Amino acid sequence: MALETIGKNLYEALRKVFRAPIVDEATVRELVRDLQRALLQADVNVKLVLEISKRIEEKALREKVPPGISRREHVIKVVYEELTRFLGEKPVPLKIEPEKRKVLMLVGIQGSGKTTSAAKLARHFQKRGLKAALVCADTYRPGAYAQLQQLANRVNVPIYGDSKAKNSVEIALNGLKKFDDHDVVIIDTAGRHKDEKSLIEEMKTLEKAIQPDEVILVIDGTIGQQAMTQAKAFHEATPIGSILVAKLDGSARGGGALSAVAAIGAPIKFIGTGEKIEDVEPFVPSRFVGRLLGMGDLESLIEKVREAEVKVPEKKMRAFLSGKFTLTDMYEQLEATKSLGPFRHLLKMFPGVTYKIPEETMDLAEDRLKKWRVIIQSMTPEERDNPKMFNASRVRRVARGSGTSEKEVKELLEQYSMMRKMFKTIRRKGLPFLGKRLPMA
Secondary structure (H helix, E strand, O other): OHHHHHHHHHHHHHHHHHOOOOOOOOHHHHHHHHHHHHHHHHHOOOOOOOHHHHHHHHHHHHOOOOOOOHHHHHHHHHHHHHHHHOOOOOOOOOOOOOOOOOOEEEEOOOOHHHHHHHHHHHHHHHHHOOOEEEEEOOOOOOOHHHOOOOOHOOOOEEEOOOOOOHHHHHHHHHHHHOOOOOEEEEEOOHHHHHHHHHHHHHHHHHHHHHOOOOOEEEEOOOOOOOOHHHHHHHHHHHOOOOOEEEEOOOOOOOOOHHHHHHHHHHOEEEEEEEOOOOOOOOOOOOHHHHHHHOOOOHHHHHHHHHHHOOOOOHHHHHHHOOOOOHHHHHHHHHHHHHHOOHHHHHHOOOOOOOOOOOHHHHHHHHHHHHHHHHHHHOOHHHHHHHHHOOOOOHHHHHHHHHOOHHHHHHHHHHHHHHHHHHHHHHHHHHOOOOOOOOOOO
């Protein structure tokens, strides 16, 4: 079952509590049954589900309700806290010390997404002003070095490897020598299975030789309860410092992978949230649970906005406010929004929005934004800078050139007109929030 569906089920279980005339023992027991069903469908280990639900039931029924909140609010708080506790309670950030290189060794089964995750992590550190480098120590999979090299080139991160070499230890040590002056070096290793004795032994040898600061286990978010068995096997071979759950997007049965935390006691430090190289983020249990329960995650949204922030020069902002806002400017704003990630991912970060907007509505909104970008690209520079010159024949030409309808072109022009008027209104009313940064949540 998809992770989004699990979230929907948990959200609906909590809504029953909100709608109940009174929150009594029967209401709490029904909530616990709904939660058990949702977690089991998400492939969370049965033993863990029983432990979580028992704690929720005991606290919800027997704990004294703190002053200032209702029993209803107390029950919701208990669910939120226990699910957060299951995932690690507090975030455990990966600390990078100044003037001290951090060596990260990625391990995991074949097909877990290690290579892509290595490049995503390199990009993550690069965006934070750190010098990151990649080393391909996978000497088994054909094309492993070529794949990592292609990903590294896309984000301009240096890479070391040798597609013809057979000694992974030698490659890793040479890579570490080459990147002696870097802040973070990420070593991608060969994918292995818990039953492949020779590969597990090689992994132990590699870990002893390079002595990484941290071994990160990459777990595929779609493999379900197998994750716990795999995590234990890897942990016995090489002490795992942290976990990265890959492919933890709408298609993942993420409960099994998340259960791996309890299996080996290593914290999840990163999660992969999509297919793009930018789609990785530090794992914060409280934020993740908030999103899953439909409570939103404004803090992550603000961070995303700041990361993708496009600095608008003061002169240009004054032009916007005086009504000199062109379709070229609108296109730039659409591109800035695009860099924040898929529209549906952004909506999930707003409290109460996640499960209220139908999937088809989100698809339509995302499709519309894509079409608007193509329509503006199909205009001449003169038309973009002076939209007033549009007449029926120009609308027809742009519609043909962009593969859209005349109605869609007119819809874009109407939206542009509304945005232009909005800027003028802001100028006239002198709204106090203009130009200020959003406060941290």
